[in-house]
Amino acid sequence: MVRSWYELPEYVRLRRVNGLRLSPDGTRLVAPVSGLGPDGTSFHSALWEIDTAPESEGGSAPRRLTRSAKGEGDARFLPDGSLLFGSGRPDPDAASDDAPKAALWILPAGGGEARQVASRPGGVSSFTVARDSGLVAFTSDTHAGSGTAEADQEARKAREEAGVTAILHESLPIRYWDGDIGPDHPRFLVAEPPADGGSGLGEHRDLAPDAGMALVNASGDLTPDGSALVTEWQVPTGRGSLRTDIVTVDTATGERRTLASEPDHDFGGPRVSPDGRHVLLARGSAGTYDGEPRDHTLWLVDLATGEGRDLLADHELWPRDYAWAADSASVFLAADQNGRRPLFRVDLASGELTRLTGDHGAYSAPNPSPDGRHVFALRDAWDAPPAPVRLDATAVDGAPTPLRTPGSELTMPGTLTEIETTADDGERIRSWLVLPEEASAESPAPLTLWVHGGPYMSFNGWSWRWNPWLLAARGYAVLLPDPALSTGYGQRMLRRAWGKWGPRTHADVMAITDAAEARADIDADRTAMMGGSFGGYMANWIAGHTDRFRAIVSHASLWALDGFSSTTDLPPVWEREFGTPLAQPDRYTLNSPHLRADRVRTPVLVIHGDKDYRVPIAEGMRLWRDLLLHEVDAKFLYFPDENHWILKPGNARIWYETIFAFLDHHVHGKEWTRPELL
Structure with missing residues (x-):
């Protein structure tokens, strides 16, 4: 019996394209592609090569380049065409049998076996390559006071032999998403590329031995000649807060110069132009308590003078990904817009903004070709998983040309449409609506409302973790709205709910739910609601403000905001909008769902991972306890080893199975069936 892809055992086996990288000469495309690992209990990634021509032009099938039990991550090309990538695979030439940390490996341009070219006691994380010189810069966690790899190894050995795992913190942050920060911290090192026949990178030179925590989570980019590294640099601003500046570091001397810094803005994601004259940056503000909400734009900086300007000053776009054209005269960027994520081109001289793509796709990983004719990118949508495409770099509202993909080409078990309505304040609220194949006026489908996380994002593309088609295949319609706080609709959409998450967003999602339920192909008497992170917050808010839903699923959700504010991994960012509970209690009183725990009547499935540091x-646990105290029909699906996301294949299956069983029980009245492995 052949199973469909939306059966859970098959779903977790699907290959997933996670990035795209074009060689400097434009002849090769490489993508990391994840899939079920050899042990069947984890996802592993391998590198695949993709033909730059579509099948209609003779493009060949993708071919796998790497294969290991540990998998391979990001990849970048060296000037000679060889491929540098990160992997935790064991080095066959290493003398030690210790479990290896992530290292840098190289795959020769002409083929052959990959070999390790750089390793450090703290592993290797992000890395970048100078386009022309091939100089390599990479980050590695290093203990304070360790000037060499040998000294760092000794520091690690001393802690291990003494049985010490403690970390002494003197500033924030102390953890991030699902990982502890310290006792070692990242440093940027540079090394010359392997010479012909060489076995490894050259000597590792530490560019910032005094960095401390300044390079935590930093990314960087080298100038084409390798003379300077441009990187993020965190600066303490008092009361546990940080600001992210951009600095340049001379790779020969280590001399550091601040390139971009503003008191109320953060900069990140540096991309140096091919001619080495300018740097593209993401510039954003976390907003102010009494002023404007968050903002995000694309910033252009002169590398010599530090003079900067907003490339999107006349456009309220929220850029997500960007890349330089080969001639350094224009920039390509993907930005949220009206439930989509089109690809745009900005001419630097005139400032003219042109939308390249006119479809409903969500684009990412733009890679402009060196001849200026094309942009290679990943395209996804709610009805298509990420896959490589070729775009005309000069098009206006053009269509993508699909390339042969190493990922999964899928046929959806239903249809995708859009609906919209008008909120009580006159604002337009739009939504995607996924409908099962059998939905009709004669056979209306039960509805599940999903509210997205963020909250500063948009429901505009494919999700492996929250996939509505798995519900559609089981007969449910799924509503995917962009309410207040969603990006892609201008700053006014953020202003509407800035500091008032609960009441304003609730009104929006109720309005669009009303519009969906008014359709003849929707059964308004059988509705449920789901959300994760901010969507989980809204699930909790909705539970205390209406009993219109038959069931609610609350994943990784905020419940008691006063406690959350100091235990999340980045309290200062939260406080820019909400203040602190003691000094500024008003927004906590207005917005905290736990204050209406006594009003909850709807059955609730609570889901949380123990390693979630964003929403601890x-x-x-408090949500679950409060529901029990008020005798709500509730269950708690707890993952001891997962974080904000449920990432392991087995746990992902259980996540979906439990939700399906919970909805079937409460929406359809079926007998509760506990998933077998729980």
Whole structure:
């Protein structure tokens, strides 16, 4: 019996394209592609090569380049065409049998076996390559006071032999998403590329031995000649807050110069132009309590003078990904817009903004070709997983040309449409609506409302973790709205709910739910609601403000905001909008769902991972306890080893199975069936 892809055992086996990289000469495309690992209990990634021509022009099938039990991550080309990538695979030439940390490996341009070219005691994380010189810069966690790899190894050995795992913190942050920060911290090192026949990179030179925590989560980019590294640099601003500046570091001397810094803005994601004269940056503000909400734009900086300007000053776009054209005269960027993520081109001289793509796709990983004719990118949508495409670099509202993909080409078990309505304040609220194949006026489908996370994002593309088609295949319609706080609709959409998440967003999602339920192909008497992170916050808010839903699923959700504010991994960012509970209690009183725990009547499935540091497990535990105290029909699906996301294949299956069983029980009245492995 052949199973469809939306059966859970098959779903977790699907290959997933996670990035795209074009060689400097424009002849090769490489993508990391994840899939079920050899042990069947984890996802591993391998590198695949993709033909730059479509099948209609003779493009060949993708071919796998790497294969290891540990998998391979990001990849970048060296000037000679060889491929540098990160992997935690064991080095066959290493003398030690210790479990290896992530290292840098190289795959020769002409083929052959990959070999390790750089390793450090703290592993290797992000890396970048100078386009022309081939100089390599990479980050590695290093203990304070360790001037060499040998000294760092000794520091690690001393802690291990003494049985010490403690970390002494003197500033924030202390953890991030699902990982502890310290006792070692990242440093940027540079090394010359392997010479012909050489076995490894050259000597590792530490560019910032005094960095401390300044390079935590930093990314960087080298100038084409390798003379300077441009990187993020965190600066303490008092009361545990940080600001992210951009600095340049001379790779020969280590001399550091601040390139971009503003008191109320952060900069990130540096991309140096091919001619080495300018740097593209993401510039954003976390907003102010009494002023404007968050903002995000694309910033252009002169590398010599530090003079900067907003490339999107006349456009309220929220850029997500960007890249330089080969001639350094224009920039390509993907930005949220009206439930889509089109690709745009900005001419630097005139400032003219042109939308390249006119479809409903969500684009990412733009890679302009060196001849200026094309942009290679990943395209996804709610009805298509990420896959490589070729675009005309000069088009206006053009269509993508699909390339042969190493990922999964899928046929959806239903249809995708859009609906919209008008909120009580006159604002337009739009939404995607996924409908099962059998939905009709004669056979209306039960509805599940999903509210996205963020909240500063948009429901505009494919999700492996929250996939509505798995519900559609089981007969449910799924509503995917962009309410207040969603990006892609201008700053006014953020202003509407800035500091008032609960009441304003609730009104929006109720309005669009009303519009969906008014359709003849929707059964308004059988509705449920789901959300994760901010969507989980809205699930909790909705539970205390209406009983119109038959069931609610609350994943990784905020419940008691006063406790959450100091235990999340980045409290200062949160406080820019909400203040602190003691000094500024008003927004906590207005917005905290736990204050209406006594009003909850709807059955609730609580889901939380213990390693979630963005929304700590205490939120899920307190929510669960409050529901029990008020005798709500509730269950708690707890993952001891997962974080904000459920990432392991087995746990992902259980996540979906439990949700399906919970919805079937409460929406359809079926007998509760506990998933077998729980």
